[in-house]
């Protein structure tokens with residue numbers, strides 16, 4: 011049985027130029043696994059928190075404290091553990107931290123360690139991670155959600171909607187989904203250039219949203235799909251992350267771009283109108299994380315028509331997924347390992363979602379690196395969907411290109427079937 015021999019942390023850098031934590035786990039067999047913690051900007055109130063300090067930069071976003079905890083607490087506790095027992099490794103990390111939100115050791119230190127251990131186990135087995143996770147079960151490549159325009163907290167709140175994404179529902183393979191998305195991405199760029207609105211890209215690589223209204227962004231996305239020679243609603247559909255917690259609290263929502271304030275019912279009405287007028291198949295965090303009544307009402311009104319994804323609201327937490335399913339709020343969950351804290355907790359949230367008949371979407375964060383573990387998690391866990399941000403920044407392309415490599419192994423593709431709700435597995 012291969013055991014952990016060494017655990018080392020180091021500071022590396024993310025796509026926004028902030029320091030983050032990389033962990034390297036070495037086994038007694040010589041196998042090595044690495045993991046790098048990503049970082050969110052629009053974070054849920056209940057997610058695992060990163061440990062930051064005043065070091066490293068004038069901005070005071072250093073990770074010295076997280077690295078010190080890896081050396082002082084994490085490494086001695088993990089050395090000697092069998093690497094095949096991910097649940098035990100993660101339980102050790104959770105107990106060692108001892109807080110509900112990983113604030114002592116830091117969610118960044120904990121998740122990078124958990125990821126590194128998992129990668130070491132796959133390396134030790136001589137398997138690509140997705141295959142190691144699939145354990146012989148048949149799995150398919152996920153349907154990608156890819157950002158065309160950024161917004162919200164990822165674009166200086168230039169528009170209120172955070173992610174305007176496309177899903178290539180007409181694609182027959184992962185590679186074809188990327189080709190169709192590339193056409194839409196470049197078509198959108200041409201439209202923006204033609205209108206004199208091309209101003210670079212937002213945090214995840216989607217075009218900078220130089221729009222006067224949120225609807226102008228939606229209209230432009232539809233034009234971009236058409237401009238790519240594709241049929242909106244057939245070949246390519248729209249997925250939105252409203253990230254409503256960023257502009258709404260206590261049932262009040264202020265759309266800064268239009269300068270209007272809505273109550274929960276009012277915002278629901280706006281979104282339902284969009285669902286009628288645009289080819290939207292998925293909508294994430296349509297209402298704020300503290301507005302459960304609104305989420306239940308919206309799910310009742312639209313849950314049979316579209317995928318309603320809980321991100322800030324569910325924070326990759328199995329208990330919260332179960333509670334949301336019981337109440338009828340959302341019908342899908344976004345799964346972010348650094349929101350949950352560890353790989354095991356992420357997998358628990360996925361299992362709870364599948365048991366509840368929810369769709370599952372493994373997701374990157376807005377601050378990313380070349381680490382492509384989420385592609386392997388979504389494939390090996392047969393999650394159905396993958397959200398990575400845009401199409402044109404290397405920290406995103408590292409993931410999409412990894413999926414293409416996995417597809418070369420002959421794996422089938424979920425395609426649009428990933429958007430159909432599974433039957434409850436319990």
Ligand SMILES: O=C(O)[C@@H](CO)OP(=O)(O)O
Pocket residue numbers: 049050051052053172173214251253321344373374375376377
């Ligand atoms: O809200 C989200 O879904 C993610 C990715 O778009 O953003 P962040 O990592 O900033 O939370």
Ligand SMILES: [Mg+2]
Pocket residue numbers: 251253294295321322
């Ligand atoms: Mg989100």
